[in-house]
Amino acid sequence: MNAIDAIATCYRKSFHKRGRASRSEFWWFALYYLILEVAFELLVQHRTPHTPPSLATGLLAVVVALFAVYSFFPFVSAEVRRLHDVDRxxxxxxxxxxxxxxxxxxxxxxxxxxxxxxxxxxxxxxxxxxxxxxxxxxxxxxxxxxxxxxxxxxxxxxxxxxxxxxxxxxxxxxxxxxxxxxxxx
Structure with missing residues (x-):
């Protein structure tokens, strides 16, 4: 499974705790989720200590944060299905x-x-x-x-x-x- 298919599958199965997920499905989505988290951290830490963030940077940080929170449920679901794949x-x-x-x-x-x-x-x-x-x-x-x-x-x-x-x-x-x-x- 390639990265795009894995991400699409994980979002499609966001609330499916039954079934199984292959290693490629889970790890591609895990990498994608990590990139979201790092992007959010970089956006939040982008400003210097004495200057407030610009409106664009602040809005982008909010969008990335909301997307990361939204992606948490598909990530947990994929992790449960990955455990199921190894019969756990x-x-x-x-x-x-x-x-x-x-x-x-x-x-x-x-x-x-x-x-x-x-x-x-x-x-x-x-x-x-x-x-x-x-x-x-x-x-x-x-x-x-x-x-x-x-x-x-x-x-x-x-x-x-x-x-x-x-x-x-x-x-x-x-x-x-x-x-x-x-x-x-």
Whole structure:
């Protein structure tokens, strides 16, 4: 699947959590989404610290931001369908987002508390030297689950029908013995 087809497919299936997405479909859309995010950041950071943004730059930043938010749903849908392609549940994505949110909330509460009591230096020192075990565990768990989900996203899909539906590549998927076969089961 080429980039244009992948982007069109992901938008067309914006709210389809059922089914499967091939690696090319997901990764082309992921690249497109990353480009949107980088474009937004560049537009926001384009101005110098002492000058306000021009009207055109501000409007363009708003349009890119709205488009990035609009594209978030197709991205999540494609990610769930990509997990389905490797015969994994979309709940892996929910677990990764939930763990990240909990870790960020715990870190935010601890940092705000340290700032309020003027003990940020002690907080950072304790964090670096093994204090705050709960927060440290949450951060490591977040990294571990995100690495796991990433590995699932790069694995080749199951080469035949699975519990989530038919193979998105159909007969086009390389099978064992085919020179295009790279790995998998």
């Amino acid at each position: 549940s979309g709940w892996w994505l929910v677990a990764s987002m939930l763990m990240a949110a909990l870790s960020e909330a715990a870190l935010g509460v601890d940092v705000m508390s340290a700032l309020a009591t003027h003990r940020l230096r002690q907080f950072v020192r304790a964090l670096m030297h093994g204090g705050h075990w709960g927060l440290t565990f949450a951060l490591f768990a977040t990294v571990a689950i995100n690495i796991t989900v990433f590995i699932f996203l790069v694995l080749p899909g199951t080469p035949s029908d699975n519990r989530y539906g038919p193979d998105p590549l159909g007969a086009g998927r390389a099978k064992r013995g085919d020179p295009r076969f790279v790995g998998g089961h």
